[in-house]
Amino acid sequence: MEKRRLKLSRILSVVVLVTLVIFVGRALSQSQKCFLWKIQSKTSTVYVLGSIHLAKKEVYPLHQKIEDAFVRSDALVVEANVNDIKNIDTQKIMESAFYPANDALEKHVSPETFEWVKKETDGLGIPLELLNKQKPWFLAMTLVALESIKLGLDPNLGIDKYFLSKAEGKKKIIELESLEYQISLLSGFSDKDQELFLIYTLKDLHVMEQEVNPLIQAWVSGDTQRMESILTRSVSEDKRLSGIFEKLIFERNREMASKIEDFLRTKETYFVIVGAGHLVGSRGVIGLLGGKGYLIEQL
Secondary structure, rough: HHHHHHHHHHHHHHHHHHHHHHHHHHHHHHHHHEEEEEOOOOOOOOEEEOOOOOEHHOOEEEEEHHHHHHHOOOEEOOOOOOOOOOOOOHHHHHHHHEEEOOOOOHHOHHHHHHHHHHHOOOOOOOOHHOOOOEEEEEEEEEHHHHHHHOOOEEEEOHHHHHHHHHHHOOEEEEOOOOOHHHHHHHHHHOOOHHHHHHHHHHHHHHHHHHHHHHHHHHHHOOOHHHHHHHHOHHHOOOOOOOOOOOOHHHHHHHHHHHHHHHHHHHOOOEEEEEHHHHHOOOOOOOOOOOOOEEEEEEE
16 A cells, blocks of 8 residues: 555656646747847837748758748738749849859959868868859859858758748738849949958858858857857957948848837838848847837837
């Protein structure tokens, strides 16, 4: 009889422990912050989600808070609709990305930068002649894409692409910018700024492997300070890059914040997705809108 009581007591202890673990787990899940903000005006609600444009399958399934916010929204807003390729002018992109027959990269960057490019691309299997025809901004994008894929990141698993597929035919899809705008921005930089952008990228290639997982973890846990630290490391280490960062991030932040304010003046609910780097810091989109007096909550 005593043995039966002892056995029953142990079973009850295990049941209580398991129940407690489940309860605590659910509580922690509900309290965990996401890289998602709810912004409210008197008439409208705008959800703003920071995106990882290339991701790993481990980030899915997304937190239910994110999915619920999307369901409650009337429209999806993205930087650029990467699924809408029918309106892309391929010829214009080629002209913006590559030098004509009588020109080359080595004529537009310093000998030191060109040697750095050759060193970093050695072993990629891309002929130097092809690399030498790419303008600095496009070469930088090429190198990031190749390194990202090597590290297991997939553009098809990007957060914005995921929601674009879900919204197709079901919700309005609005662009904050456009692919054409982004290409024009980068290709419109002076030779000096394009070279700085390339240098910025070459510096980051060395640490991408060490920073990919911490960056994804910062996104999953809604850790804005960690995200900002990772994304601004290169600029803090090399002040020459501050000008290019101003144009690529801060100027665009101001434009994005202004357009989100337009949404807040309507009577609809919007689900906005922009690169996570645009949301962090006092000069990020969230900080800018916070200074306007809107009710803002990180979910």
